[in-house]
Amino acid sequence: MKSYVIEKKRIGFLLEEFLKNFKVYGPTKPGFDSSFDEIKSMDDLNLDYKSTVIPPKKFFLPPREILFEFKTENKKFEIKEIINQEKFVLFGVHPCDVNAIIKLDRFFSDDIKDTYYHNRRKNSIIVALNCVHPDEYSFCKSMNAGPFLDKGYDILLTDIGRKYLIEIGSNKGKKIIKGIKIAEASYNDINKKEKKCISADKKIKKIIDPSWxxxxxxxxxxxxxxxxxxxxxxxxxxxxxxxxxxxxxxxxxxxCYDVYDKLDLSLKKGIRIRELDSxxxxxxxxxxxxxxxxxxxxxxxxxxxxxxxxxxxxxxxxxxxxxxxxxxxxxxxxxxxxxxxxxxxxx
Known part of the structure; x- marks a missing residue:
């Protein structure tokens, strides 16, 4: 698919296109307190972050969620599934976290497909952001999970100076990009991305050999x-x-998670809860x-x-x-x- 460029001062137009139809979550607050929270305007978004303490996994696999309600009445047992139908965008996800989501996709597809997880994935759009400034703890290069990305995204952004290079990874991304006026990327823009990739690789100091x-x-x-x-x-x-x-x-x-039931005092109705465990x-x-x-x-x-x-x-x-x-x-x-x-x- 074609690549495009957009000036940094115009990235808000891309965000506004998403806000028309989706809730948007992205990195907020600079420094150690950076976290993925709801974004309502460009003032909330921090694309210069190095990492977030809590990964964006929480939008697909919440720390605690109600799976279904159940009740027994007149000798009948009823179950009502609680399926989250929210459509949302994860904006500014680093390659390591995108690759983590790819792994979770596999974990929750093997043998039995997890309805709750996959419904959230189906309703999501991933706008990834190549990591040009990996932090001191990162060893993503050794795990083939960064600092640059080649799969798993709908739209991919790369900081190339005064502009962002935009690459399309899916039909979802292609449809969104059609709604904004942006120029096609030049050879020089692509070359800048390659140089950024080489520079980011050199910044990663933790190296291991995972092969064996x-x-x-x-x-x-x-x-x-x-x-x-x-x-x-x-x-x-x-x-x-x-x-x-x-x-x-x-x-x-x-x-890993635990599943348990919580009953009301009548013992005739309750909820089934899934909660992350360690x-x-x-x-x-x-x-x-x-x-x-x-x-x-x-x-x-x-x-x-x-x-x-x-x-x-x-x-x-x-x-x-x-x-x-x-x-x-x-x-x-x-x-x-x-x-x-x-x-x-x-x-």
Whole structure:
């Protein structure tokens, strides 16, 4: 598809085109407090952000949602599904988060399609933003998830100086672009994007080789690093894992959840709730007869790391996109890239 350019001062026209028919969510507030919130005008939007603490995953997989209501009356049992029909745009999503959404698409499509997740995806438009200023925690390049994007978007923006280069990735994006007056991109504009890509690559300092990680992680389930991380003051300058679940909270691909029913006092009606959970929490592994299949902290940190490395549940696909949020947020200063390098030394 064709590429276009738009002056930065005119990006508001693109935003206004979306606001006519959709709710728009994008990065707000500069600095550490940046988050994806509702955007009502250009004054709310911050396209110079480096990262958000909470990923945009929350718009497809909310921390807590009601799946359906149920009631029993006159010996009949009724269920009413609660399906969110909101049409919305995610504006300014970085490549790591777009790739995380691609992984979630696969997770919620295998075997049984998750109606709630896919309904939100169907009603969404992704306006991605190539990451020209990756932060110090990022290792997206190693995970083939950034800092520039080549799939998973409807519209892709790249900051090329005084303009944004616009690339179309779907018919949804093509339809929107038809509504605004913009010029086709020149060879010089495309060349500027390539230079920005090279520059962004050089800014990423955390580098790992993920090619053998699934195999190495699976073969080293008893490696002493798991005990060190959990009980012996950590490794490489970090402290012992607290099993607080912060890494799961900020991870754009963690999708584990709990499902439970909440009844009213009559016991004749209630709601079924889905709530995000974390394999790092002790309660996660609790089962009947006071059994816990992942009681030890070393087992929980190992499982989370192996899931990111692609070795959990017999799989071989990494669920990590290298966004670096877990490194930023961890109170014990555990760095997943250092753990990966320690495993790599065992090859």
């Amino acid at each position: 990680l699934p195999k190495l992680a699976e073969e080293n389930l008893d490696y002493k690093i798991w005990i060190d991380l959990a009980e012996r003051g950590g490794v490489n300058g970090c402290f012992s894992c607290l099993s607080c679940g912060s890494c799961s909270l900020v991870c754009p691909t963690c999708y 394999c790092q929490l002790l309660e996660y592994g609790e089962a009947a007869l006071d059994f816990n299949f992942r009681k030890e902290r070393r087992d929980r940190i190992r499982h989370w790391m192996n899931c990111k490395f692609g070795a959990a549940a017999g799989g071989n696909n990494s669920s990590c996109v290298g966004c670096g949020r877990c490194i930023l947020i961890c109170p014990a200063k555990i760095d997943i890239t250092k753990v990966a390098k320690s495993l790599w030394s065992k090859r």
